[in-house]
Amino acid sequence: MNVIIFGATGMIGRGVLRECLLDDRVSAVLTVGRTPASTSHPKLREITHGDLLDLAEIEDELAGFDACFFCLGVSSAGMSEKDYRRITYDYTMSVAGTLARLNPGSTFVYVSGVGTDAQGRAMWARVKGATENALLALPLQAYMFRPGYIQPMHGVTSRTRLYRLAYMVTRPLYPVLRRLFPAAVTTTERIGQAMITVAERGAPKRILGPADINAL
Template identity: 30%
Template sequence: MKVIVTGSTGLVGSALLRQCIADDRITKVFALTRKALPDEVAKNPKIAVIIHQDFSTYPEGLLSQLAGAEGCLWAIGGRADQFPNVETYKRVQVDYTLAGAKAFYEHLAPQLPEGRQFRFVFCSGKFAEWDQTKPLKFMADTRHVKGQVEQGLCEIADTDRTGRFVVYCARPSGILPPNAGLPARLAGKLYAAIDADRLSKALIRILLEGYKDKIIENNVLLEL
């Protein structure tokens, strides 16, 4: 399978690239990124690095480079407190994600052979909230924005009467880097944190095999 990976220089995105390279079921990875990748990744024969600066637009030339992709692992985003302000966070998390999904739905999914699906797997977050008016006691901006993305993605998928474009929203709790020390791992047990590589394997499995639910909670991710 040929897949698209975004957020390639981040914690989850870089782990996704490592696990895609290791998975024999994935034949090609289009690493859609604004920055160059490390040589050990970029020079791997499975990886096609595509530099793309504006994730709000998908011109014809870019889409032609992505032709043949049957899925996307979307790992752009993070928490609201990692951005200068909420407006910037919404632009990156909501606008970019929905623009990518819409472009893939309209241009890549219809090109697939009959009976094949384009699976869009979004790395969301635990406790994402769809109700934008609901008061939240912690991480309100992050949870509302993640919920807004999830809702928008599901609305795109619901407009597809052919069943060729499918959305999955994974909701991990805290994510541990591969080099996390013992204190971090012990603390992570308090909120059921998941290792980045383990999360990536779960996301890839969802991409390759699908799943019975659109929303996939952290406890399920830990078991996949």
């Protein structure tokens, strides 16, 4: 299958890209982002494009794909709802709407989060919930990944310094967390493998938590 990855320079996106390049089920990978993923591989092609609200310039490059793994996202900490919605909702729907037109019926996997709720009290939960609902209404095979705690694997790191420090502290504890809370933790490796599996054969439900991701 041929897949597109948005957000391939972030922690989750880097993990997903690694698994796509390793997996024989994936024939070709296109990454789209403001900066290249700095990875070289025969299966990989990269497009540098800064404005996800205007994809007209690269539309011709986005046709003919079986799946999109949308891993782009930011923390809501310190952001206004308007700014957070622009990145979380507007960027996502611009890409998804374009792909629904170019590749109707293709798979679209969106990285959401545990606690997402369009009617929730937390700003980030409402925005992500609205994004999920809008995606599910498009003519795509859309799946929402809601991972809980994510352990980065195989050299993948967060671009946020505070998160990098936190992962350094928790890395030795991950085997314990996995045993104590198997339904609440996952890894960048498992997320990538699960996305490929969903694109290959679907999943029993459209909203998938950590246990579902691990099972896939």
